[in-house]
Amino acid sequence: MKILTTVKKVVDVELNIHLKDGVIVEDGLQYVINAWDESAVEASVRLKENKGAETTLVSIGGGDNSDMIRRCYAMGIEKGIHIDDPALAKADSSIFAKVLQKVYEKGNYDLVITGKQAQDTDSGQTGIILAEYLGLPCVSNVIAIEVMDDKHIKVSRSGDDGTEIVELELPAVITVDVSINEPRLPQMRGIMMAKKKAIDVMDLAALGTSPDDVGCATPKSGIVEFMASKMRKAGKKFEGDAAEITAQVVNLLANEAKVL
Amino acid sequence: MNPLLMSLLLIVGLGLFGRTMYHKILLLTALEPADRAGHIKERLKNMVILAIGQKRLVGRKKEWASGIMHALIFWGFCILLIRSLNLYGEGFIKGYQLPFFGDDYMLGYLYIALKDIMECIVLLMVIYAIFRRAVLKPERLHNTWEAYFVLAMIGVLMISDLLHDGARYNLIMLHNNPEQLHFFNNPRYGSEFLWTPVSVGAAALISGVSADASGNIMVSMFWLHIMTQLTFLNFLPLGKHFHVITSLPNVFFKNLGYPHEKPRLLDLEDESAWENESLGIKHIHQLNWKQGLDLYTCTECGRCKEVCPAYTTDKPLNLHDFNDKLKFELFDNADNIIKRAKLSATKKENGNTDLTDKIKAEKAELNSKKQLIGDVIAEETLWACTTCRACEEVCPVTIEHVPRIIAMRQGQTTMAEAYPKELNKALKGLERNGNPWGIGYDKRADWADGSGVKIMVDDADVEYLLWVGCAGSFDDRTKKVSTSLVKILQKADISFAILGVEEKCTGDFARRVGNEMLYQMMAKENIEILNNYKVKKIITACPHCFNTLKHEYPQMGGNYKVIHHTELIDQLVKTGKITLNKSLEGSLTYHDPCYLGRYNSVYDQPRSILQSISKDGLKELGRHGRESFCCGAGGGRMWMEETIGKRINLERAEEIVGRKIANVAVGCPFCLTMLEDGMKELNKEEEIKTQDIAELVAKNMA
Amino acid sequence: MAKVLVIADIKQGVLKGSTAELLSKAKSIGAETAVVAIGCNINMLIPNLVSAGSDTQYVADDPGLELFSAGPYASCVVDAAKKFDANLIWFGFSENSKALAPRVAARLDAACATEITDVMLSGDQIEVIRPAITNKVIQRVKVNTKKLVAVVRAGAFEATKGIAGTENVVKLSPPEQDLKALIKKILTDASGEIDLADADIVVSVGRGAKDLAGVNLVKELATDLKAGFGSSRAMVDAGLMAHNKQVGQTGKIVAPTLYVAIGISGAIQHLAGMNGSKVILAVNKDPEAPIFNVADYGIVGDLFEVVPILREEIKKIRH
Helix, strand or coil: CEEEEEECEEECCCCCCCEECCEECCCCCCEEECHHHHHHHHHHHHHHHHHCCEEEEEEECCCCCHHHHHHHHHHCCCEEEEECCHHHCCCCHHHHHHHHHHHHHHHCCCEEEEECCCCCCCCCCHHHHHHHHHCCCEEEEEEEEEEEECCEEEEEEECCCCEEEEEEECCEEEEECHHHCCCCCCCHHHHHHHHHCCCEEECCCCCCCCCCCCCCCCCCEEEEEEEECCCCCCCEEECCCHHHHHHHHHHHHHHCCCCC | CCHHHHHHHHHHHHHHHHHHHHHHHHHHHHCECCCCCCCHHHHHHHHHHHHHCCHHHHCCHHHHHHHHHHHHHHHHHHHHHHHHHHHHHHHHCCCCCCCCCCCCCHHHHHHHHHHHHHHHHHHHHHHHHHHHHHHHCCCCCCCCHHHHHHHHHHHHHHHHHHHHHHHHHHHHHHCCCCCCCCCCEECCCEEHHHCCHHHHHHHHHCCCCCHHHHHHHHHHHHHHHHHHHHHHHHHHHHCHHHHHHHHHHHHHCCCCCCCCCCCCCCCCCCHHHHHCCCCCCCCHHHCEHHHHHHHHHCCCCCHHHHHCHHHHCCCCCCHHHHHHHHHHHHHHCHHHHHHHHHHHHHHHHCCCHHHHHHHHHHHHHHCCCCCCECCCECHHHHCCCCCCCHHHHHCCCCCCHHHHHHHHHHHHHHHHCCCCCCHHHHHHHHHHHCCCCCCCHHHCCHHHCCCCCEECCCCCCCCEEEECHHHHHHCHHHHHHHHHHHHHHHHCCCCEEECHHHCCCCCHHHHHCCCHHHHHHHHHHHHHHHHHCCCCEEEECCHHHHHHHHHHHHHHCCCCEEEEHHHHHHHHHHCCCCCECCCECCCEEECCCCCCCCCCCCCHHHHHHHHHHECCCECCCCCCHHHCCCCCCCCCHHHCCCCCCCCHHHHHHHHHHHCCCCEEEECCHHHHHHHHHHHHHCCCCCCCEEEEHHHHHHHCEC | CCEEEEECCEECCEECHHHHHHHHHHHHCCCEEEEEEEECCCHHHHHHHHHCCCCEEEEEECHHHCCCCHHHHHHHHHHHHHHHCCCEEEECCCHHHHHHHHHHHHHHCCEEEEEECEEEEECCEEEEEEEECCCCEEEEEEECCCCEEEEECCCCCCCCCCCCCCCCEEECCCCCCCCCEEEEEEECCCCCCECHHHCCEEEEECHHHCCHHHHHHHHHHHHHCCCEEEECHHHHHCCCCCHHHEECCCCECCCCCEEEEECCCCCHHHHHHHCCCCEEEEEECCCCCHHHHCCCEEEECCHHHHHHHHHHHHHHHHC
């Protein structure tokens, strides 16, 4: 089984995000692997370890991603492709999906595993759109994978009414939730070996396509500006007669927060 | 008496002993190197105080009786060695006298008197020891037939010598010395028997027998004594009584300058280390010779487990058992370890790669068939240790338990990748944001907002760097300690600054859980920043940071004068920079943090500060000072689940509650969290306030 | 004129409130409205669809649509969107919506935006507002296509009363089954307890509950709320809660709509596991407990007193 895993480098969400003139201030930020993608990598590596799958990862854009890719190597990924092209600077999910489509078509993969969303946009579209472009079956929000045979896998999807068990015919695309696994922390042996591995870095031309071909000239949407969001802070604290304040709070939960 | 028999006995006895010892020593030399060279004076001093002086046996109030018992047996034995030499001489030459110990010398008389009384004392002690084992049965003791056998042999040695001398006395004094036996009778000092009342007493017990019978008793007791002694000598290396021979060298070679061997700085770029799996201890042959000697020396006295926070709360960590298992694994593999060492020597001589590959394969064959962690030592045993060092502090023969555990954890983490996975979040947090909670590094200095604290990047022209630590920076409770400390420093007009967002975890907990790579990464980054600001002096409120900055950063080129905040506050009080009010109401006690006390011997300064603020003085806990009880958070345990047995912090909190204390002072953020949590669990957080010394000082400062 | 197609949010045969909210918003911007309802035996919901504010009702009612399957469901939405010629296709917030929206967008060659909180129209130009980076920032996104498929974040729009539409039912022909992704079954949590990870409401219990009796008291609250039931590390350590119930640094990370922390002081490890929750309610007797620094609503009081009252009040409000 050949697996393609997508990884994205995102801003570390533990950090405070500062804005100036509608854009994010880069100073002091650090970029890390998207948590959902990290779970996708872990899921792929487990399929490699348990089922002998071949693992390839692809990352798109963001300049030099070699530290992130090597970290994935250290986790156990065998091959890494990095598509970097200045034309991708303003790419949206559809463009990413188009690029991934090109990567997929060159590689003859059986399964694509992506994180269900990226921590920087929280959009959750790329994997699903890719499946549509490729005409492949797709299950999102996967929390367990079981290999049935060469051509079929069974996945659990955390759906609205419970856990859905879906049988998928390969090739297929799945997007995974972080609860699917606890990604390993790369240890020395892996880190040492990862240092020596090559990364296949290419631009769109080398991939056999062009900015226009993947829609760079006509993105379907684009961010105009960023605005500050309300940070979590101390809300209303009630002290006094238990019956009175509790009734008050329940009323607020129902009518102000609308969560009851 | 009988030179032929004596020679035969000596040749067989010493020959066998020599052969055993040769193998034991050969095995040690086949183990990994350990640098214990030099500093002869200091080593001798340790040996005199700890081994010969039996400091840790007689010096513990809790166990003075058994301590004195052991010391008397030990000292008695030392004294009787001279007597033994004399007896061996007697075997060859009738009436043999050791030089300077004959009847021409006062020394000779003094010696026989001392020997006489010591034999009696040792005999009494042996009886007490047997009584203690059989009747009192202290919990820590591991009762075996071996222990009784050895005690019996010691008893036989004493009795045989006393009866030998008694029979000799009877022959000389009652039966007119038919065999012309020699005895001390220098007119200046009088008859030998005036000096040996115990032997004379023994003589009275057997005075009723005939001259012939007395002669027989004397001869048989002589040979019984000699044979028992040679048997004893040969028995020693076979079991826990090997300590009789190895204690002295073990104490002599004890680590100097730091309580135990520091974790080894591993060369993480060395690929051959990978292939040999020689990062940390993953195989029994990777012990160093001193660790081997430690195993030889363990007497199974059980003091280590008695003070161990893990053992006493029912975790599967029993240190003397740990030693025992390693020792048997070492002995089981002795031949292969020696073969391996020979192969390594060949490899060094021969650069040929084919040969090296062949040797590699051969070496792999020589590995123990057992997994060191898993088959010999259980995983949960390895991870139960809090690295508190209580075991090492009470060990009479200075065995270094903790470095071995850390080295094994290194093996597990770096090579086997088998470690408690709940550590991953904390380790990942360290990797990304320099703190185990994984909180954004950019918030590290938020606690200091509006406090007027300088940041190094703005002004590095200060006397001290205040190393805040992760807890002091990110944990809401501990932030209050940081704020209090700042108040004190500002009051005393100390020139200081913090690193702010440039500070990262020192890496202490990563190192204790065996993640040497992450430790080195953290250390390297911190040292670069510290050296860049030319930092000379560091204050810190966290004993873990303190210990790492002070003792472990020098290994990587970070040399600073590091001072714990309690030491500094003590100085400030003594030099009048701050004045304390005796205004703290209610009883007060102090919980010693392991990394401040046992690791760094800071015991007095915190107490001196507390005495200056407490109206009611300081009330010590049962377990305090060197034998203080861990809070349960050290050795990376803070970041692991504690699911087996009773929780350590609860055990400590109960001890405090039992002492009817109103205030608990601590000097460590982890102790603060753990004890406060314990109090909450016991519903005592209102009655018993747990606070850092800095908080108490800030509140009771003029 | 904008044409808004709202995907009816039907769960277990019930039309959820979000449908009316989205239709209300559509009406408020002067759009022509339609709704598409997909499922099995849902014809009886048509009056509800009308009263929610739709003027046209596309209904795909087929036994093959009983269980959610993204492919066929997307086909129904695309079919309706094409028939209606919608330029705005809105989903209410759910896991299924998140699975459908990108597919529908790809098939319609339209832009897709998830978790939007607002939409602005000026002429042909569409812009949306949505949070990103774990709610740390808000994005204003310009849509470059004529059509937009969007998932609307829960609670973003309000339903207005008396906006009932007109009945104009259009039956959709059932789509082909997706044989390559066959849904076999849906497991609801076997133990009857709601899984923490996807619970809308999570109630967690901390050391304040003291013992098993305290835990059970709080658990009843969780049962009332049909909430996932979690705990702080202390309770797991004390053996009062199972390990897989621990919310926090070494346990589960949850982000429900409502997080109720009972008797939890709010150790940093715990906060790391739940601070993504939409609304946090904390009950603790210590007014200085750090949990109040992140709680939207805090009740200072003894949980043994507060929890029973809380249960009563919630029952009242839900009746």
